[in-house]
């Protein structure tokens with residue numbers, strides 16, 4: 001209740017504004033049924049009345065932006081993909097990338113992946129190559145115009161890949177209520193979308209529900225170095241450009257933990273150029289597993305040895321920013337890392353020693369914090 005109170009004056013002004021708009025419309029001889037229809041069709045008005053950002057975001061990605069360069073800030077356009085994986089994509093799909101990272105998982109051949117907020121489908125079509133013809137990739141988005149682009153490009157891209165049958169499926173839906181069964185997905189990916197959600201807690205609960213035990217998520221998203229004031233969150237443009245809807249970094253990881261994802265790792269991290277009212281934004285790729293982990297890394301005297309058996313990675317395997325395993329070398333690890341390596345699809349590629357006894361806390365962090373000099377992105381594509 002205490003948290004809701006600061007929003008009350010805003011709600012009051014919003015209601016006044018709505019009444020004023022209605023009064024003006026009627027003064028201009030709108031008949032009541034026509035006015036009702038007009039307002040119902042006007043997303044801005046609905047947004048004003050409901051105070052929600054959903055319609056603004058849908059309008060933004062449905063009508064206002066047609067290509068990456070239409071974005072004015074660089075938060076949603078700092079992805080860097082392996083050029084070989086982009087090659088089979090059509091120009092229409094490639095010109096509509098609005099991601100902030102490259103959340104492309106390894107070792108997903110034959111598996112089922114789900115892309116939350118797939119937009120025009122770049123990550124779906126890239127993952128389609130990695131799961132191969134025996135696997136499947138599902139893309140979910142709530143904006144029709146984005147889905148139309150994705151769907152009309154399925155046939156040409158499948159032809160470029162030489163697949164007889166499409167291994168992708170684009171579904172209309174909300175990522176806060178995913179229309180898929182429990183424990184049905186091997187890997188969830190998402191690229192610059194959760195910052196736009198007005199119910200981020202529900203998104204992580206849904207990710208946890210649909211993932212199979214041992215399954216993984218790879219999420220590239222924008223977080224802020226502090227909690228964003230309400231007045232900035234109300235700015236439709238800044239919100240839709242993936243900035244002011246972002247969580248404070250600490251709150252974002254707390255939400256994940258609350259949904260069942262403890263000790264989520266980072267695989268990349270870089271500062272966004274744009275600074276708004278002294279607020280700095282960071283683009284982070286998070287890697288989490290549906291495995292019961294402790295809140296913190298604890299030392300049980302364990303070591304891991306990477307066997308060097310992952311195709312194309314004979315020398316090293318990078319689990320996250322804090323763990324680069326060298327083939328054949330024993331490396332000390334915490335119990336959480338041991339459990340990730342034992343209970344996920346990485347298990348066949350590692351030897352893990354047994355627990356000895358608890359030896360205290362273990363530092364798994366890569367040592368990067370927002371103030372410790374996050375590398376600022378130099379890629380500005382808009």
Ligand SMILES: C[S@@+](CC[C@H](N)C(=O)[O-])C[C@H]1O[C@@H](n2cnc3c(N)ncnc32)[C@H](O)[C@@H]1O
Pocket residue numbers: 057058061076096097098099100116117118119120121122123140141142143146173174175176190191192193196197198242
């Ligand atoms: C910044 S764009 C990113 C698109 C895509 N992931 C990419 O990398 O190009 C955000 C996309 O998420 C979709 N989106 C935002 N919130 C959503 C929600 N709650 N449910 C479903 N889709 C959502 C928008 O329609 C838009 O297509």
